[in-house]
Amino acid sequence: MNSLAIASADFNISFGTAGAVQDMPAFAIEAERPADKAAREALLDRAMGPGRKRKSSEALRRGRLPAEGLALVARSADGAVLGTVRLWNVTLGAGGRPALLLGPLAVEPSVKSAGIGSALMRQAIAEARDLGHGAILLVGDEPYYGRFGFSAERTGELAMPGPYERHRLLALELTQGALDGACGTITASGRRKRNERTRAA
Incomplete structure (x- = not known):
């Protein structure tokens, strides 16, 4: 993706825009950097609370790296991390x-x-589609994520590897038919973090 190229689609705000909406921060979406780790984790703690690491979806992320090219942040004009996906x-x-x-x-x-959340979602979906992925799943509220095309229509035969609310397992097909016949438990398949590989050796 083009660094610092995408601003909020909801408010049309970008770096250097004159007359931006009062009290709405200028931000841009860009690829996450290694140096963002501490700021990202602190933001997640503030936004989601201490229970965030006990969720079933966390089991699919633990010890893994994000999909290539699909870790994004919303960054303010002064470099602060305002959002993450x-x-x-x-x-x-x-x-x-x-x-x-x-x-x-x-x-x-x-x-x-x-x-910011809407801008992150739209960019993440666009990047995933451009990279050739067929479908995206998430656990969340359909009234919010439905605006981006997510629904529970294609997830009835799928299951998370732990406690979850079935109606909150949502999916978006990026290519038609990508979830035809999909069934069974969702499992992690991403690249392992280096320290995880080292311990396993």
């Missing part, structure tokens, strides 16, 4: 059908109404 490689059922799992999506609580 990552996508992860997973497989669906025994057949090993590839897909992506999106999450967590989080925005700095003080700027939750600035369109």
Whole structure:
């Protein structure tokens, strides 16, 4: 993706824009950097609370790296991380059908109404489609994620590897038919973090 190229689609704000909406921060979407780790984790703690690491979706992320090219941040004009979203490689059922799992999506609580979450979602979906992925899954509220095309219509035969609310398992096909016949438990398939490989050796 082009670094610092995408601004909020909801408010049409970008770096250097004159007359930006008052109190709405200028931001741009770009690839996450290694140096963003501490800021990202602190933002997730503030936005999602201490229970975030006990979610079933976390089991699919633990010890793994995000899908190549699909870890994004919303960055303010002064370099602060205002939002984050990552996508992860997973497989669906025994057949090993590839897909992506999106999450967590989080925005700095003080700027939750600035369109940052929507901008992150739209860019993540566009990047995944451009990279040739067939489908994205997530666990979330359909009234919010439905605006991006997610629904529970294609996930009835799929399951998360732990406790979850079935009606909140949503999916978006990036290519028609990508989830035809998909069934079984979702499992992690992404690249392992280096320290995980080292311990296993």
